[in-house]
Amino acid sequence: MTDVVQLWTYLASSPLFGLTATVTTYVLAHALHERLGRAPWSNPVMLSVIVLGTLLLATGTPYPVYFAGAQFVHVLLGPAVVALGWPLWQRRAELRRRALPLAAGALVGGGVASGVAVGAGWALGLPTPILLSLAPKSVTAPVAVGIAERLSGVPALAAAFTLLTGIVGASSAKYLLDGMGVRDWAVRGFALGTASHGIGAARALSVHPDAGAYAAVGLGLQVLFASFLIPMVAALFR
Amino acid sequence: MQALRGLAVLLLLQAAGEGITRALGLPFPGPVVGLLLLLPALNLPALRAPVAAAANLLLSHLSLLFVPVGVGVIVHLKVLSEYAGRLALVIAISTWAGIAATAWVTQALMRRAQAAEGGRPEAPRNHGDADGAGTP
Numbered sequence: 001m002t003d004v005v006q007l008w009t010y011l012a013s014s015p016l017f018g019l020t021a022t023v024t025t026y027v028l029a030h031a032l033h034e035r036l037g038r039a040p041w042s043n044p045v046m047l048s049v050i051v052l053g054t055l056l057l058a059t060g061t062p063y064p065v066y067f068a069g070a071q072f073v074h075v076l077l078g079p080a081v082v083a084l085g086w087p088l089w090q091r092r093a094e095l096r097r098r099a100l101p102l103a104a105g106a107l108v109g110g111g112v113a114s115g116v117a118v119g120a121g122w123a124l125g126l127p128t129p130i131l132l133s134l135a136p137k138s139v140t141a142p143v144a145v146g147i148a149e150r151l152s153g154v155p156a157l158a159a160a161f162t163l164l165t166g167i168v169g170a171s172s173a174k175y176l177l178d179g180m181g182v183r184d185w186a187v188r189g190f191a192l193g194t195a196s197h198g199i200g201a202a203r204a205l206s207v208h209p210d211a212g213a214y215a216a217v218g219l220g221l222q223v224l225f226a227s228f229l230i231p232m233v234a235a236l237f238r
Numbered sequence: 239m240q241a242l243r244g245l246a247v248l249l250l251l252q253a254a255g256e257g258i259t260r261a262l263g264l265p266f267p268g269p270v271v272g273l274l275l276l277l278p279a280l281n282l283p284a285l286r287a288p289v290a291a292a293a294n295l296l297l298s299h300l301s302l303l304f305v306p307v308g309v310g311v312i313v314h315l316k317v318l319s320e321y322a323g324r325l326a327l328v329i330a331i332s333t334w335a336g337i338a339a340t341a342w343v344t345q346a347l348m349r350r351a352q353a354a355e356g357g358r359p360e361a362p363r364n365h366g367d368a369d370g371a372g373t374p
Contacts, residue, residue, distance in 0.1 A: 052309045076303050078249075078272075087293070105340045110340075112339035130325075138332075143270070205298075
């Protein structure tokens with residue numbers, strides 16, 4: 001029995017644990033997602049986070065110990081974001097022609113997402129540091145964290161809100177867009193990337209290449225607009 | 239090998255992006271600047287096949303790459319559970335409002351632009367499958 005405990009202690013503290021747990025859980029979550037006909041509500045990021053989060057809490061494993069292994073997956077996020085340029089480049093002529101509708105959609109959509117979050121949060125009596133951390137929630141996590149910092153919000157909370165926003169969008173946008181009668185893959189993907197950044201883009205990519213490419217455009221435009229406009233608008237309220 | 243070469247290109251562009259944002263004090267993350275650098279870089283035909291191979295590999299499982307950061311939510315469970323109901327409501331409503339507003343504005347302007355071009359409809363390539371299970 002003590003051997004088993006010792007083995008677990010050893011495995012759980014080596015980087016191998018976080019890496020193995022992440023990849024294995026994701027593979028299982030993805031298989032379940034496929035099995036359920038890729039239903040949006042069975043989002044593999046959400047399932048993996050729930051399973052791994054529960055595992056860490058149940059075994060009392062601190063997050064940094066997990067991340068020591070999981071970082072080997074995490075570092076690939078950088079080149080993956082650069083790689084989003086590939087589907088954009090393939091559609092460069094079409095995107096240039098649609099620059100105006102896309103820029104307008106990104107401005108209005110991003111503004112509405114941020115404004116409704118802060119406005120509704122304020123109406124519900126959430127404390128100011130939380131409101132400031134909610135403002136950049138539609139922007140990809142590393143940028144959202146930077147914006148929250150400049151607004152004197154709580155950067156770590158901003159990261160959590162961003163993640164939850166991504167999961168909400170990826171797991172429910174289909175029903176909303178179906179209800180609105182939006183059928184163009186480009187518009188569907190663009191809306192998802194604008195409001196739900198990378199996690200939305202990952203969902204869009206898994207569904208249709210056009211949706212994925214436009215989601216990447218939406219994500220990119222949010223980064224450009226939000227990092228300038230959110231701090232400017234926040235300054236008006238000081 | 240093609241994909242590995244492409245990964246090297248992507249990593250180099252990310253590093254260049256990180257360097258530029260630091261040097262100029264830009265409020266953008268390095269990888270996003272790397273994405274912008276990739277677009278002109280692809281004018282070099284030699285880069286296209288390797289970048290395509292690496293991009294297809296990385297983007298086909300983009301979801302996996304968000305899991306390690308996502309698990310970090312457990313660190314903030316205390317604050318999140320304190321305001322759980324209100325936060326869930328605020329995040330859901332604002333995300334749906336953002337998706338609806340983006341789709342509405344973009345679709346309306348695209349249709350207007352198309353009508354202005356002389357009503358020449360673009361090739362229909364955008365209809366959901368029968369039950370719509372595959373739409374995002």
